[in-house]
Amino acid sequence: MPEPVTLTETDPSALPSDLKTATGQIHSTGPNAETASFTINGRTHIFDLHFNRPIPRFDISNATLKYRSEDDLKGRNIAFNGSVINPEDEPWQKDKFEANLANGSVLEGKLDKAWNQARTVYGVGNWSENVSDVGDVEMHESESEWGV
Numbered sequence: 001m002p003e004p005v006t007l008t009e010t011d012p013s014a015l016p017s018d019l020k021t022a023t024g025q026i027h028s029t030g031p032n033a034e035t036a037s038f039t040i041n042g043r044t045h046i047f048d049l050h051f052n053r054p055i056p057r058f059d060i061s062n063a064t065l066k067y068r069s070e071d072d073l074k075g076r077n078i079a080f081n082g083s084v085i086n087p088e089d090e091p092w093q094k095d096k097f098e099a100n101l102a103n104g105s106v107l108e109g110k111l112d113k114a115w116n117q118a119r120t121v122y123g124v125g126n127w128s129e130n131v132s133d134v135g136d137v138e139m140h141e142s143e144s145e146w147g148v
C-alpha cells in the first residue's frame with residue numbers, strides 16, 4: 001500500500017481571500033471510493049476520490065468546494081489528505097470532513113450519518129467534467145467516447 005503523500009499544511013488565514021466556493025454533494029461509490037460533484041457555470045465538475053486505506057462509506061448532501069479558478073478543477077492523480085474530526089470541545093465541528101487537494105482546492109462538509117470517531121484520510125483523485133447528458137449515458141471531458 002502506498003505511503004501517504006505529505007502535503008504542506010496551510011493555515012486557513014493564509015489562503016487567498018478571493019477563493020471561490022461551490023456547493024455540491026459527495027457520495028460513496030464503492031469500497032474506499034467517493035465521488036464529489038459540483039455545478040459551476042452550468043457545468044458539473046466531478047472529483048473521484050480514491051482512499052489509500054479502508055474507511056467507512058459516507059455521504060455529504062451539502063458539500064463545499066473552495067478553489068481559485070476552474071483550472072484547479074482539472075487533472076489526474078491529484079494527491080489529497082484530510083480528516084473527519086470529532087472534537088469533544090467543539091460539537092458544531094462533529095463529523096466534519098475536509099480534504100485538502102495538492103493544488104490548493106478544499107472539499108468539505110458534514111457527514112450525513114455520524115461516524116462518532118476521528119480519522120485521518122489520504123489518497124489521490126481525478127477531475128472530470130460532465131459536458132453532456134444523453135439519457136443514462138454521460139460523456140466526460142477526460143473520455144474519448146460516450147461513457148467508455
